[in-house]
Amino acid sequence: MTTDEKLALYAKALAHPIRIQIIRLLTGQACCYTGDLTQQFPIAQSTISQHLRALKEAGLIQGTIERPKVKYCLNRENFEEAQRLFETHLFSDERFIKSCAS
Amino acid sequence: MTTDEKLALYAKALAHPIRIQIIRLLTGQACCYTGDLTQQFPIAQSTISQHLRALKEAGLIQGTIERPKVKYCLNRENFEEAQRLFETHLFSDERFIKSCAS
DNA sequence: ATCGTTGATCGTAAATGTACGATGATACAA
DNA sequence: TTGTATCATCGTACATTTACGATCAACGAT
Numbered sequence: 001m002t003t004d005e006k007l008a009l010y011a012k013a014l015a016h017p018i019r020i021q022i023i024r025l026l027t028g029q030a031c032c033y034t035g036d037l038t039q040q041f042p043i044a045q046s047t048i049s050q051h052l053r054a055l056k057e058a059g060l061i062q063g064t065i066e067r068p069k070v071k072y073c074l075n076r077e078n079f080e081e082a083q084r085l086f087e088t089h090l091f092s093d094e095r096f097i098k099s100c101a102s
Numbered sequence: 103m104t105t106d107e108k109l110a111l112y113a114k115a116l117a118h119p120i121r122i123q124i125i126r127l128l129t130g131q132a133c134c135y136t137g138d139l140t141q142q143f144p145i146a147q148s149t150i151s152q153h154l155r156a157l158k159e160a161g162l163i164q165g166t167i168e169r170p171k172v173k174y175c176l177n178r179e180n181f182e183e184a185q186r187l188f189e190t191h192l193f194s195d196e197r198f199i200k201s202c203a204s
Numbered sequence: 205a206t207c208g209t210t211g212a213t214c215g216t217a218a219a220t221g222t223a224c225g226a227t228g229a230t231a232c233a234a
Numbered sequence: 235t236t237g238t239a240t241c242a243t244c245g246t247a248c249a250t251t252t253a254c255g256a257t258c259a260a261c262g263a264t
Contacts, residue, residue, distance in 0.1 A: 002119070002217085004122045004123050004126070004229090005119045007116070007119075007122050008116065008118050008119045008121070008122050009117075010116040011113045011114070011116035011122070012113070012114075012117035012118075013220080014109070014110065014113035014115045014192070014198070015110055015111075015113040015114035016110050016114075016251090016252085017104070017106045017109075017110045019108045019110070020106045020109050020110050020113070020192070021106050023119055023192060024191065024192065025130070027192070027193075027194070033210090033211095033217090034210075034211055035209095035210070039131045043252095043253075043254090044253070044254055044255075045210090045211070045212095045253070046211090046212080046213080046214095046253080046255075046256090047252070047253055047254070048211090049211065049212055049213080050212095050213095050251090050252075050253085051252090052211095052212095053212085053213095054251090065211095065260090067209095067210085067260075067261060067262075068208090068209050068210045068211080068260080068261065068262075069209090069210060069211080070210080070211060083193040086188055087189075087193075089127075090116070090122070090125060090126065090129070090190070091124065091185040091189075092129070108238080118221090118222085118262090135240090135241095136240075136241055136242090137239095137240070137241085140241090145222095145223075145224090146224055146225075147240090147241075147242095148223080148224070148225075148226090148241090148242080148243080149223055149224070150241095151242055151243080152221090152222075152223085152242095152243095153222090154241095154242095155243095156221090156241085165207070166207070167230090169230075169231055169232075169239095169240085170230075170231065170232075170238090170239050170240045170241080171239090171240060172240075172241060172242090176250095204263065205264100206263100206264085207235100207262105207263080207264075208261100208262090208263080208264095209261090209262090209263100210259100210260090210261100211258105211259090211260100212257105212258080212259080212260105213256105213257080213258070213259095214255105214256080214257070214258085215254105215255095215256085215257100216253100216254085216255095217252100217253085217254090218251100218253085219244075219250100219251080219252075220249100220250080220251070220252090221248100221249080221251085221254100222247100222248085222249080222250090222261090223247085223248085223249100224245105224246085225242080225244105225245095225246095226243105226245085226246105227242105227243080227244070227245095228238100228241105228242080228243070228244085228254070229240100229241090229242080229243095230239100230240090230241095230242105231235085231238105231239095231240100232237105232238085232239085233236100233237080233238075233239100234235100234236085234238095
């Protein structure tokens with residue numbers, strides 16, 4: 001998978017306000033449970049679960065079972081990779097801006 | 103529109119490899135024409151045009167007519183806002199990581 | 205053994221995204 | 235006027251996303 005494809009997948013995982021809020025929550029605290037989120041957001045539990053799966057499949061979070069709950073944390077390694085990709089491959093101003101081609 | 107919604111919209115605009123590549127191209131040079139992109143990418147011209155519209159509607163690029171071509175540039179103001187939002191609202195490590203709740 | 209709690213998964217409907225070829229619009233050139 | 239070049243838009247087909255309620259699975263408690 002190319003860098004651009006990776007970047008696009010991370011961006012896709014973040015392309016919904018609920019998922020942004022979940023990620024923001026998890027950068028501000030160590031972890032949370034599915035139940036915390038279903039209380040906090042006015043959407044169905046099954047929809048929350050879907051968003052959590054999207055974030056998990058993108059590698060941005062990980063869940064561990066703590067019966068009867070499931071605890072979610074940031075996957076710090078991948079989250080930092082995403083951060084690094086955005087910063088160095090998209091937002092970097094370091095490159096010389098060439099004059100207009102053709 | 104909330105900050106999270108803005109972030110999600112910017113992320114959505116970036117959620118495709120072609121659009122990532124277009125943005126990357128435009129951070130490395132001042133501008134490009136639609137024709138440059140249709141040559142460079144192995145997809146139909148109408149599809150390129152669609153991706154350009156998505157980026158334009160998200161505010162990340164802007165086009166100006168230079169008959170018979172159309173010149174696209176980054177919308178620096180909004181692009182920097184996107185950058186700032188990602189850095190300060192998503193990727194910032196500055197906040198204290200609280201211990202696990204509930 | 206049955207119940208209760210928690211959260212994932214299924215089935216489904218509506219909306220959105222992605223790709224293509226065809227067509228339309230604009231203005232310059234012959 | 236009739237082409238030519240460039241790019242947007244239309245129409246369309248297929249896939250994906252998003253949302254919901256219903257159901258399932260796991261396991262501790264009664």
